[in-house]
Amino acid sequence: MRYRTAAWGFIAMAVAATAACGGQRRGVDAASEVLAAEGPKEVNGLETASAFVALTDDIARAKALFAEAGKVIQHPRCTNCHPSGESPTQGDEMRAHEPPVVRGDDGHGVVGMRCQTCHMVANVDLVDRTVPGSPTWHLAPASMGWVGRSLGEICEQLKDPARNGGMDLAAIAAHARADPLVGWAWAPGAGRSAPPGDQATFGGLIEAWVAAGAHCP
Numbered sequence: 001m002r003y004r005t006a007a008w009g010f011i012a013m014a015v016a017a018t019a020a021c022g023g024q025r026r027g028v029d030a031a032s033e034v035l036a037a038e039g040p041k042e043v044n045g046l047e048t049a050s051a052f053v054a055l056t057d058d059i060a061r062a063k064a065l066f067a068e069a070g071k072v073i074q075h076p077r078c079t080n081c082h083p084s085g086e087s088p089t090q091g092d093e094m095r096a097h098e099p100p101v102v103r104g105d106d107g108h109g110v111v112g113m114r115c116q117t118c119h120m121v122a123n124v125d126l127v128d129r130t131v132p133g134s135p136t137w138h139l140a141p142a143s144m145g146w147v148g149r150s151l152g153e154i155c156e157q158l159k160d161p162a163r164n165g166g167m168d169l170a171a172i173a174a175h176a177r178a179d180p181l182v183g184w185a186w187a188p189g190a191g192r193s194a195p196p197g198d199q200a201t202f203g204g205l206i207e208a209w210v211a212a213g214a215h216c217p
């Protein structure tokens with residue numbers, strides 16, 4: 001909080017300084033440069049939205065932002081739950097889910113083999129493994145399947161309300177930033193790798209992609 005306030009003070013100073021030596025336009029540029037310089041360019045192996053500010057062409061910037069976000073989207077912590085078939089997969093090698101389960105009508109499996117039989121509201125540590133958990137643990141609908149699709153194809157379907165659950169771009173960005181199943185990927189329990197970055201950095205990339213016109217790579 002204190003940091004933010006300081007940064008805004010800084011921007012005010014930069015704007016005032018550049019306005020003094022002639023012109024609104026330069027003031028705005030200086031302000032966005034200071035803004036861009038505010039945060040880190042990279043968090044835990046994932047570039048932040050700030051790292052792309054120098055790309056002034058909206059189309060090029062949007063494509064580059066989505067390509068960076070793809071390092072998360074195409075990580076097994078996400079794709080295991082976004083299969084193109086009927087069943088989730090497990091582990092970094094995306095092996096078949098053991099025991100075999102299927103999506104069912106509501107994504108929560110079928111009678112007798114419901115996700116919530118084994119997946120609790122939080123991760124459960126067993127002796128040899130962690131059973132993943134989250135309050136709404138279930139499989140993404142088939143229309144949101146990502147496995148076997150290129151990042152460009154995933155990008156197009158993500159924008160398509162007919163396939164993304166009727167979400168507009170603002171809702172997609174909010175989902176990226178705050179959805180608990182997305183967030184689980186960065187706290188997946190012992191023995192599982194996490195995608196690069198963190199949820200806030202990922203959310204920031206998707207927000208910046210939307211702001212740049214949501215062009216696909």
Ligand code: HEC
Pocket residue numbers: 072073077078079081082107137138139140141143144157158163164165172175176181182183184185195
């Ligand atoms: C436990 C399963 C699960 C995991 C893990 C998971 N998702 Fe999802 N995802 C879903 C479900 C289910 C939906 C459908 C919306 C809903 O019901 O919440 C969804 C929807 C989405 C959507 C909405 C639009 C669309 O077309 O896909 C995005 C974006 C998304 N997930 C991103 C991710 C990312 C990124 C990760 C990994 C960091 C991830 N998800 C991990 C289950 C999962």
Ligand code: HEC
Pocket residue numbers: 076077078080081088089090091092097098099101102103107108109110113114115116117118119129130131132137138139192
């Ligand atoms: C009979 C118990 C059981 C049922 C039912 C079950 N699972 Fe699982 N699931 C597990 C266990 C145990 C693991 C952990 C396996 C491991 O990592 O060795 C797991 C792992 C997973 C993973 C892998 C996470 C990762 O990235 O490695 C996903 C995704 C998953 N389950 C989704 C589902 C979905 C969706 C359903 C319902 C349609 C479901 N599971 C039903 C027991 C179950």
